[in-house]
Amino acid sequence: MMSVNAINLEQALNWLKDVVTKCLRAHFGQAENVEISPLNLHNDNSWLAQFIAGREPGFEELALLMLVITPHLNPRFFNQIIAEYLPEGGDFPEFGGVKGSHHRGILPTGETAQFILGGDDIKKRLNVQHILSSEYWFSQQRILWLEPVTMGEPLMSGRLILDPEIIELLTLGTVAKPRFSMDFPAEYLETGMEWEDLVLHPNTLCHIREIENWITYNDTLLQDWGMHKKLKSGYRALFYGPSGTGKTLTATLLGKYTGKNVFRIDLSRVVSKYIGETEKNLSKLFDKAEHKNWILFFDEADALFGKRTDIRDAHDKYANQEVAYLLQRIESYNGLVILATNQRSNIDNAFARRFQTIIHFPMPRPEERYQIWNKAFPPQMLIADDIDWQHIAVRFELTGAGITNIMHYCAIEALADQSLYIDFKRLESAILREYIKEGKVV
Template sequence: MHNKQVIILGSAFAWLKQVMVGVLSTYFEKEGDFEVGVFEVEGDESGLAQFIEIHHPTYGEFVILMLTLVPHVMPNFFNEVIAEYLPEGGDFPAFGGVKGVHHRGILPTGETAQFILAGDDLEKRLVVQRILNNEHWFYRNRILWLEPTAEGEPAMSGRLVLDPELVELLTVGTVSKPRFSIDFPAEYIETEMTWDDLVLPPITLRQIREIEHWIQYNDTLLYDWGMKKKIKPGYRTLFYGPPGTGKTLTATLLGKQTGKDVFRIDLSRVVSKYIGETEKNLSRLFEKAENKDWILFFDEADALFGKRTEIRDAHDKYANQEVAYLLQRIESYNGLVILASNQRGNIDEAFVRRFQAIVHFPIPGPKERAEIWRKTFPAQIRIHKDLDWDKVASRYELSGANILNITHYCALQCLAGDVLLINLNRLETAIQRELIKEGKVF
């Protein structure tokens, strides 16, 4: 696969050089028209072949794609080709191009694309301009776009920008998961657990199955059954309940079950005290997530979706604008969005009406707690006969996370003491420790 990737890229860049040599020869030597056929690749598994198979770019679109890609792999590509025609250097404004902050070669602009594809032909130059406007599939699918220019400067003098994930796909054949950063305020979450490890009340499980049904059948409903014009594309749900009751694990398992990546966004970390910053943070996130089919899990939703306040000052006004902005982006997102809150009452009812499902994650009852106790302790630890899980579950009201913490502590104590046995006394000591940590009276 690696060799194929190198071969296909090498062929594509050689093809681009042919195109450029033809254009430059015509421009400098006033030769007649040149002809370079459309780049073709068949039966290949490389990232570039996948892109061509999915999008079927035209000749002009493919030229622009390759112009934008080549500096990421061959930084001196443009300089070397141009040097054959300008051996002593010099300014070449017709070609366009700009210098980067760190990049020492030429970075192509919209003007570069116009020069290569249209020369001085005004009609063809305008065709290139349409390829690079906001209505083209390049921009709508966040594949390739023009960097904004300073006020008053021609839009086509903006740098051609290729989506970093697409650069990865086209060059190395795979796309790595984005990492948490200022520009991407979300973290990828996964689990080795399965649905069998999660204990939830029947009504909660039934609602989770309904979400799975949406994931499984949504495309059929929208496109095969023609419902796209009547219903919004995505699915929005609220998970509410005390900490440790399985909200995050459920979101993660939904992704694992359906083969979708899950990204957790802590809204308490995204919301900024600076006016406009929250919208910027969220905008970057949704732009990254667009068309990825990710599950977006917004934790600590109360931080932004709490009760709206009357507008007393500018801060209240902008706080309400932040909520309106997030609602608008959530409603236009075509994937699954899950908001999590500790209490339903913390979320404004006006927002609740926007959700297709509201799922309650209660503190598990005695029956569920007994099942969690039995499932959580590793098989290597023997359970003393004086330990009755049903009685323990009835006496102590604990969440699944509490029980896991207690099990973890007990397992380490067993290993440290080299006695792989847990009795009621040792368990209650661990329970007391957990309750004190939680600030509860034992």
Template sequence: MVNAVNLTTALNYLRSVVTGRLKVHFGQTEEIEVSGTAYYEDDSPFAAFIKTYQPSFDEYVLLLLALTPHLQPRFFNQLIAKFLPEGGDLPEFGGVKGASHRGIIPTGETAQFVLAGDELSKRIDIQSILSHEHWFSQKHILWLEPVHEGEPAMSGRLVLDAELVEQLTIGVVSRPRFSIDFPAEHIETAMEWSDLVLHPGTQRQIREIEHWITHNDTLLQDWGMGKRIKPGYRALFFGPPGTGKTLTATLLGKHTGKDVFRIDLSRVVSKYIGETEKNLSRLFDKAENKSWILFFDEADAIFGKRTDIRDAHDKYANQEVAYLLQRIESYNGLVILATNQRSNIDEAFIRRFQTIIHFPIPRTEERQAIWQRTLPTQIHIADDIDWQQIAARFEMTGASILNVVHYCAVEVLADKSRSLDRKRLESAILREYAKEGKVL
């Protein structure tokens, strides 16, 4: 409802423009008598967008042409039918049919017809607006869909960014879901910094990243450092599984108001030439200017040690790495890459990171704190359990300790004892050791 008034005004405005062009085309008048932009200056996202970008008449009409099929599928068919009451084709209008959409989807040719008619110089001006150099394309707002080789470029559909369509219609933008087109999963947690036990050195470096997130805009804009340093921040987390790398990234997002998306590079990398770059391109295009935290898990899947180029596969693998590096370095938010072993990452890539943070196996005192913070208060701890002794004897990660606590909690609930003694605890720990293939 928040955009309804402005959308109604916009559709009526576009109807006048398109009808005017059709009247000129069919010789009913000599010129279109519509100019400028028409919208209500209210608090709607539609009005905010127009006020922010201040589009020209041509740009405004282009936006409306691309938006209209999302609002009224038969809009263009009905207008053309008024001038061709007995049916017939109007190739000058352009437009295509979609796989599911049964109305006319405007193309670059539609824009040229509506805004320029047969005036060649004006048609070229419209083509310029739809080029890669225009702010429409630069800001990923509106672009032409690529066409088959040899076909006129302007026969491509006018494509309006899906998130912008949501913003201009329902007023909110939903988070993207994990899919083939968006190989990233939104992650969040109910935990707090107080629930995470890290080595003091690791904790200090994490605070440095938090400071960057908090003060980066001031540094780049108010202090004028934007012309000297790259806008983004790149960090490498390394350490054994279960030591808190993912949770740390999630908490950074939670406490700085940023969405965190986890990308498993082992699922993004494709054996087909060029597909990896396509997967990554879609991801970064979606993330651009969102201030998302991008967390790349299993980073060694693509940043592993390189070998000499022996065949075409090695050549394209290096191209994939170069492409990902370029996109990471140009991304204006926080990128975190995670790996189990720093030695798995090629040293040539290490200099690209502003910080490299080790997540070691927790020490005895840290394991003791994890045990005591993780156990539910509803469980009675028997007197024969000495947490310092348990922590010293059993070397475990935070994730492994959580698994043991989970198992013990379920067991004491099952037998209704609500009590945990040393025998049950050690049995659960040995069970976890066996699962991980470890022995005492």
């Protein structure tokens, strides 16, 4: 597959060379009315061919796409072609283009695209500007866009930017999951657990199934049934309940069983004390996630969605602006957004009305705790006859996470003394340890 794609990319570069050469011949008075043949790829199964087939770009769109990816494939591509017409070098402002911080070749700009596709024809140049506008599908789908320029400079002098994920897709055939960074303060969530491993209150589980149904059937409702005119494409859910009751695991399992990547947003990296920085961080995050069908999970959301304060100073004013901006981005996001908090009362009622569903994750009841205890320990461990899980479940109020911590402690202790054995004394000691850690009175 890699070799087939390399052949196709080479054919596409040769096709682009014909397009650029025709333009330069016309500009330097060597015009011949040469027709540019359509791009015929070697194999329809390559990543480039699949991308083109899926979006069906026109001539100008395909040329723009190749203009932007070319420096990533052949850094000297434009310099070599121009050198044929300017062998002694010299300035060539009509062609546009800039140099990067590290790249020594020409990086195409909007002016480059206008020159190659429009020449001196104002109508064609304006058409290129339209294709590069924020309203066009290139920009709307975050595939290709024009870099903003300093105020007062020509709009089209900005660099043409191709989404790095599109570059990976067209060259390597895969897109790596984004790494946690200042530009993307989110952690990819995955689990080896299954739905059967998660024990929830029946009412909670029923609401979760509703979200799963939305993920599965929403596209049919919006597109096939034509309801996109009346309904927003995204879905917003609020999970609330004590820590350790399964909120994060539920979000992760929703992604696992519906084929969606789940990212947990670290709000401590998003929220900034500097005016405007929070909105900037949020903008980068949502721009990255747009059109990816990711599930965005905001843990401890009350850090940003807490009850709004009266405006007493400039800080309160900007804090409320940050929340308003996040609300706007969440409502316009076309995928699933889940916000989690320990206390429902921590979330302002005005914000709560924006959610399609609000789901309570209560402390497990004895019957749920009994199921969790029964599933908790590995089969390699020997459980003493004096342990009655039903009695343990009724006597000790613990979350699923608390029970997992207890199992972990007991299993390590059993491995350490090579007994692989757990009796009531060891279990009770581990439970007491967990109670003390949680600050509970025994």
